[in-house]
Amino acid sequence: MITGATSGLGQQLASLAALRGADVIVAVRSPERAERTRLMLEDLAPRGTISTVHLDLTSFDSVQAALAEIHERWDSLDVVVNNAGVMAIDEALGPDGFDLTMTVNHLSATLLSVGVIDLLERSSAPRLTFTSSVVHWLSRLRPGLLGEAPSPYRRWVAYARSKEANLATALELDRRARDANSPLTILCAHPGVAATHLGHEGHGLSNLVMRSLGPHLLPTAQQGAASLAEAAFTDSYPGGSFVGPSGLFAGSPHRARVSAYAADPRHGREVLDRTLALIDAQLVFNLRTS
Numbered sequence: 001m002i003t004g005a006t007s008g009l010g011q012q013l014a015s016l017a018a019l020r021g022a023d024v025i026v027a028v029r030s031p032e033r034a035e036r037t038r039l040m041l042e043d044l045a046p047r048g049t050i051s052t053v054h055l056d057l058t059s060f061d062s063v064q065a066a067l068a069e070i071h072e073r074w075d076s077l078d079v080v081v082n083n084a085g086v087m088a089i090d091e092a093l094g095p096d097g098f099d100l101t102m103t104v105n106h107l108s109a110t111l112l113s114v115g116v117i118d119l120l121e122r123s124s125a126p127r128l129t130f131t132s133s134v135v136h137w138l139s140r141l142r143p144g145l146l147g148e149a150p151s152p153y154r155r156w157v158a159y160a161r162s163k164e165a166n167l168a169t170a171l172e173l174d175r176r177a178r179d180a181n182s183p184l185t186i187l188c189a190h191p192g193v194a195a196t197h198l199g200h201e202g203h204g205l206s207n208l209v210m211r212s213l214g215p216h217l218l219p220t221a222q223q224g225a226a227s228l229a230e231a232a233f234t235d236s237y238p239g240g241s242f243v244g245p246s247g248l249f250a251g252s253p254h255r256a257r258v259s260a261y262a263a264d265p266r267h268g269r270e271v272l273d274r275t276l277a278l279i280d281a282q283l284v285f286n287l288r289t290s
C-alpha cells in the first residue's frame, strides 16, 4: 500500500511495485486521479492486482474511514509506504485543529501506520516506511508544540518540522517494535531532491521558483524514488535505517545521516508520545509467535 501514488515519487514507487507483480493498493485523496493511476498501473501490471482506497490525510476522520475500509477488504499487508505529503504550503489549520503540513505529512501518516500494524504483523516479513527529507536537519521541533504552526508562520520551517517528525517517529517506532519482538521492520527514507509537484502549491516566492525552475533543474522523480524503493521493496537495510542518495541531493541509495536531534531516543520517545496523544491512538505490537 502506497500513499500519494497519483504523482511524483509515489507514482514511481507504485509503478515499480506493479512491474514486480505485486498486488498494489494506492491510497489517494482524489477519486479521478485514483482511477487514472489504477488504469496506468494495470497497463504495467500483467500479474498483480491494482486497488484503490480513498485517503485524505487532511483529516483524521478520513484516515479512520480508510482504516475501516482497509480492514474490511484485506486480511494482511506486506508493505506500507507513507509517501504522500505537502511542502511549503500557505499557512492553514486542518479540520482537527493542527498545522496542516504537520497533519498531512506526520500526524495522519502516523495514524494510518499505527492503524495497520495488526495487518502488517500477519505478513511474513512486513515493512513499514516513512518518507523524510534532508531538510529534517533544519528542524528543532519541540514535541510539546508539535501540532502548532511556527509562529510567525514560515512555510519551510513547518515542512522541516514535519519531516523531522517523520524521521524521529520511524526510528522510535522501530525501537518499540524491536522491544516488543514484533516481526515488523520500520525504516525511513529520503529521495534527495526530485522534480515532482511538491512545493508547487502555495503563494510564496519559493513556490514560484519551484514551479518555474524545479522541472528544469532537479533530478527526475524516477531517480528520487530509488532510495524510497530500496527501503520499501528490498531487505538491504535493517529496521531503524535511514536510506537516501549517496550525494546530498542525488545518487545511488545508501545509509544516510540522521541529525543528532532526530536520532536522540529521548526526543523520539517524546515526539511519538505527543503524536499518539494528538491523534488519540494507541500503539499495539503483537509478539512474534514463531
Ligand SMILES: NC(=O)c1ccc[n+]([C@@H]2O[C@H](COP(=O)([O-])OP(=O)(O)OC[C@H]3O[C@@H](n4cnc5c(N)ncnc54)[C@H](OP(=O)(O)O)[C@@H]3O)[C@@H](O)[C@H]2O)c1
Pocket: 003, 004, 005, 006, 007, 008, 009, 010, 028, 029, 030, 033, 055, 056, 057, 058, 082, 083, 084, 085, 086, 087, 104, 131, 132, 133, 134, 190, 191, 192, 193, 194, 195, 196, 197, 198, 199, 224
Ligand atoms: N520531491 C522532492 O524533492 C522531495 C524531497 C524530499 C522529500 N520528499 C517527500 O517525498 C514525498 C512525495 O512527494 P513528491 O515529491 O512525490 O510530491 P508530489 O508529486 O506533490 O506528490 C505528493 C503526493 O501526495 C499526495 N497528497 C498530498 N496531500 C494529500 C492529502 N491531504 N491526502 C492524501 N494524499 C495527499 C498527492 O496527491 P494529489 O495527487 O491528490 O495531490 C500526491 O500523490 C513527500 O512526503 C515529500 O515530503 C520529496
